[in-house]
Amino acid sequence: MAEEEADLLCTERYSAHRNRRYFQLHDGQLLQRSERGMEATQSVADVFTSVFLPQGYPDSVSGDYLSYQTWDTVQAFASSITGTLATQAILKGVGVGDNTATVTAASITWILKDGTGMVGRILFAWSKGSTLDCDAKKWRMFADVLNDVAIFMEIVAPAFPPAFTLIVCVSGVFKSIVGVAGGATRAALTMHQARRNNMADVSAKDGSQETLVNLAGLLVSLILTPLVAANITLTFVLYTLFTLLHLYANFRAVRAVVMDTLNQSRLRLMVTDFFRRGRVPPPRSINPREPILAEFQRRLTIRLGASLNSVLSSTYEYRRATENNRKNYLLGVNQNTDVVSISLREGAESIDLIEACIHAEIFHHLLHQDVSSFMVERATFIDLQEKVKSARDERLWDAVAATHLLVDQLFPRLLTEARAAGWVTERNHLGADEWRAQWSPQGKKSQ
Structure with a gap:
């Protein structure tokens, strides 16, 4: 019919x-x-899709899912090969194949390696755990570079018998840091990719993909292991080739991610474009420019959620900070140390944190950038920069008061354009500390 x-x-x-x-x-x-x-x-492709991709793909994941997973698969394969080379070197170092080696000595070396790694894992999670969400891309790249360094140390360790245990212990610490940083950032990226509250499904399918890749890596390793067993030159050639592939694939994978929440780096790029071009760019324009390696250029340090005593040091400064200020934050600047400290009011929401960081970014431009090319409020910025340069007070309270008025004028427009461009403002990754305060504006009595 x-x-x-x-x-x-x-x-x-x-x-x-x-x-x-x-x-x-x-x-x-x-x-x-x-x-x-x-x-x-039904076809083979259908079965493959259902086994290795989240249910509802591609509608159930972010638009950058496929490109990220493709490069992530390549880097996992390369890492699997170099990991096999390192394992072979470690086994040789602890005495496998050596009639003079003892089980006790090998066991002690392995225990020390695992023990130092556990301590390193705890210490790294304690010191850096709260920052992993904010800069997931940067920490993901850091973890992969550190992993390659650890593998190199394990490969060369047998060449230094007196220091073998020390080298593998340091390598164990590095790999434990890789485990924490890599696992935490993977979770952050999975949360970004899961668009239907399907984080468990996305994570499970990511695990299946990685398992398949590692299986392929093991099969290739079965072929390579006999070839490199007694050929140190070939070992280093393969390590170099696969490490370069590993780093390149990781760089491409991280660059493929388009985060729509704001961290300090993305907010700085967004605000700079707004000031210079008069518009807020979308996430797909900002993300490729987000730094994923350590930055060495001079920049302002922003301490969001800082204690009041880092913002204020006297009743005079308290009056200056709260004068005509109805915002949910207090901002203080120290020109000598290049630090902006921001104290948040109890109950401050994501919008308040974004506004506070935009306020801090204004000082970054006033202190270190040329504002004469701005398209937004150019005359105001030039006047403020002159005021900052001529100020004798390192805390710049006159400039702080003047920039409050500028923020009041610019922020509503910037927020509206940011939402229209696709930025999520209901949550953020700005890395606020936990201090919260209560204060009353000048001239008002506390309740």
């Missing part, structure tokens, strides 16, 4: 590729289904 001869009752779809249309004959006796799409019939 031709579809055009029947009445269309309803349609349905399964994800983006599978579509069904339901028809009824004119005599009302027959319901007919027409199925279309690449996945109308």
